Amino acid sequence: MKMFQPYLCRRCSIRSPVLGRMLSRYAMNGGDGPHSYAQNSSYQKGVVDVAKPIIEEEISRKLDIKHLSSTFRIADFGCSTGHNSCAAMQIITEAIRRRFEIEGLISQLPDFYVFFNDKVTNDFNTLFNSLPRERLYGAAGVPGSFHGRLLPKATLDFAYSSCSLNWLSEVPKAVLDNTSPAWNQGKIHYLGARREVCEEYANQYAKDIESFLDSRAEELVPGGLMALLVPAVPASWDPNSAYTTTTEIYLFGSCFMDMAKAGRFSEAKGHNREE
Amino acid sequence: MKMFQPYLCRRCSIRSPVLGRMLSRYAMNGGDGPHSYAQNSSYQKGVVDVAKPIIEEEISRKLDIKHLSSTFRIADFGCSTGHNSCAAMQIITEAIRRRFEIEGLISQLPDFYVFFNDKVTNDFNTLFNSLPRERLYGAAGVPGSFHGRLLPKATLDFAYSSCSLNWLSEVPKAVLDNTSPAWNQGKIHYLGARREVCEEYANQYAKDIESFLDSRAEELVPGGLMALLVPAVPASWDPNSAYTTTTEIYLFGSCFMDMAKAGRFSEAKGHNREE
Structure with missing residues (x-):
């Protein structure tokens, strides 16, 4: 069928x-x-x-x-x-x-x-x-x-x-893989992470936004x-001197890792945030 | 506006x-x-x-x-x-x-x-x-x-x-009104009720089906x-010898009235079924 x-x-x-x-x-x-x-x-x-x-x-x-x-x-x-x-x-x-x-x-x-x-x-x-x-x-x-x-x-x-x-x-696979150069140990976000981690997140975002736009392109009328x-991180953002959306992601990430260390859940689960 | x-x-x-x-x-x-x-x-x-x-x-x-x-x-x-x-x-x-x-x-x-x-x-x-x-x-x-x-x-x-x-x-107003000739005391349905009760239910149904059909007439494409x-009561139905959908309405009505008599809720509430 x-x-x-x-x-x-x-x-x-x-x-x-x-x-x-x-x-x-x-x-x-x-x-x-x-x-x-x-x-x-x-x-x-x-x-x-x-x-x-x-x-x-x-x-x-x-x-x-x-x-x-x-x-x-x-x-x-x-x-x-x-x-x-x-x-x-x-x-x-x-x-x-x-x-x-x-x-x-x-x-x-x-x-x-x-x-x-x-x-x-x-x-x-x-x-x-x-x-x-x-x-x-x-x-x-x-x-x-x-x-x-x-x-x-x-x-x-x-x-x-x-x-x-x-x-x-989805979470980029490589950031969860402890054998990958993009493994994002101890963090739930790409900010302040190594170049390889940032690239994995950027690639995933590119894939996602493409599938979003492809779908909308089919749905929209001409002239729609x-x-x-x-929400985005300002290009000139200094995390030490200004608050923005991702500040709270840092905070959550830190809490998750503390909870993982206290045995509340595995550290691997702490990594599995999608944003 | x-x-x-x-x-x-x-x-x-x-x-x-x-x-x-x-x-x-x-x-x-x-x-x-x-x-x-x-x-x-x-x-x-x-x-x-x-x-x-x-x-x-x-x-x-x-x-x-x-x-x-x-x-x-x-x-x-x-x-x-x-x-x-x-x-x-x-x-x-x-x-x-x-x-x-x-x-x-x-x-x-x-x-x-x-x-x-x-x-x-x-x-x-x-x-x-x-x-x-x-x-x-x-x-x-x-x-x-x-x-x-x-x-x-x-x-x-x-x-x-x-x-x-x-x-x-909605329940036809007159069947809830103890001053009306269509008061449907002790029942939650029109079956076996007086002509006035049946007419009130029939009028309400006519109003409802008309508003349903009017709305669909606006929504349907030509040729839709x-x-x-x-569910309906067969014209030749004998409630004493055959079971149909409304048999259970009789049963529910009887239960509601028993519960009302036992003080579980008021008899007026027992009447307020919409079917």
């Missing part, structure tokens, strides 16, 4: 099947309790706030509103439980609505439809229950890895992703827009 | 706001434990099995495969946690694939995309985790009442619903198909 590659589940290529399944299944903490992503993502909300004027300007300058279909489809790749995602969807739909209003075309405003995507283990129940009761858009949840195809071909008008593309699909908010 | 009626949440019109919210939020039991719908829906699976040859024949006779777009969209309205729904989607997609094969057009087989719909309180997490790893279709979950619009206009090729349209959107499997 013919199976359609786009929708076949990606198989993790890490040698250990158990580890492979684990890594491919991580999602943010669900629910809305004290340890939930919903209660612990104010930093990510800040990213959306900072991006707001940039997104609005790009919609104002680049969206060709005279050649849209009757439904304008938006997707958020890596939506988690939705709190920040809904805020972003509000920004995008409102900016488009304003464009139509300013140009005197409000009667031609398309219907909006939003696809909320995250891994299959994401807490979509919390997402659906946190959707605003009154909103400008229809909504669907799409489970699966954004490193593969998720939506029908050439139907997506606006691809959005925030604080998600920094997560790799894409807004990708990706 | 303009809001799009299709995607505004329906507000239950029952007088008590608390009761209204309760009734509009019922979904089948989630998870896969001993009391879950997944473990207690073999009857509903039987309905799918019985309908299989009818669906296959209708697809064979009525689907105009020469005028389809590159994506064939199917929706299941009232999918619950997916076990039976996935079986039905397999039947539909496989029957269409076979049509293309028989007519020598297999190279033109469209991509399939399935929208799984149920109420916002449905356990979509279990649904997404029970999707077959290898399947012929892309998948999305759509939360919301199927008595309103759920999908973009004129995009749906096949609307399917099984064992769901028998659930009313619809398969609705609706």
Whole structure:
């Protein structure tokens, strides 16, 4: 029987099947309790706030509103439980609505439809229950890895992703291999690591971003827009004098290694972070 | 600000706001434990099995495969946690694939995309985790009442619903009103009830099915198909000599009234079943 590659589940290529399944299944903490992503993502909300004027300007300058279909489809790749995602969807739909209003075309405003995507283990129940009761858009949840195809071909008008593309699909194999020159002993991240380690992470990122972009290229309509908010390390960053996202990765890595030394889990597990 | 009626949440019109919210939020039991719908829906699976040859024949006779777009969209309205729904989607997609094969057009087989719909309180997490790893279709979950619009206009090729349209959107007000001639004291169903009671239920069903069909009429493409499997009471049914779906409703009603008499809950609550 013919199976359609786009929708076949990606198989993790890490040698250990158990580890492979684990890594491919991580999602943010669900629910809305004290340890939930919903209660612990104010930093990510800040990213959306900072991006707001940039997104609005790009919609104002680049969206060709005279050649849209009757439904304008938006997707958020890596939506988690939705709190920040809904805020972003509000920004995008409102900016488009304003464009139509300013140009005197409000009667031609398309219907909006939003696809909320995250891994299959994401807490979509919390997402659906946190959707605003009154909103400008229809909504669907799409489970699966954004490193593969998720939506029908050439139907997506606006691809959005925030604080998600920094997560790799898998830990580079060589950094886990104590016989490799890229073995990243005692660390969970590439910052401050040897050149070989950095290259392994960079290669994995290149593979992942390529599969993401290839998939979106199939899904986007001609003239579609894409807004990708990706946490990154400033080129001029001095870890000794300034705080940035990766500072906390250092801190976590150090904690994991202390826990490993105390026998709470194996050091090898401590290495297996994907970011 | 303009809001799009299709995607505004329906507000239950029952007088008590608390009761209204309760009734509009019922979904089948989630998870896969001993009391879950997944473990207690073999009857509903039987309905799918019985309908299989009818669906296959209708697809064979009525689907105009020469005028389809590159994506064939199917929706299941009232999918619950997916076990039976996935079986039905397999039947539909496989029957269409076979049509293309028989007519020598297999190279033109469209991509399939399935929208799984149920109420916002449905356990979509279990649904997404029970999707077959290898399947012929892309998948999305759509939360919301199927008595309103759920999908973009004129995009749906096949609307399917099984064992769901028998659930009313609300209990008819008059059957709860002890001053009304349609008060249905001591019963949770219209079978064996007075004419006034039956009329109230019939009117509510007419309203509900109309809103369902109106919504699907907007969503379906011209030439789209619809398969609705609706449990019903045979016209010639004699409750004293034959078992059918509603026999168990009698049984439940009787149990509820016994529990009400034992003070486990008020008799009024016992009446408030929607089927």
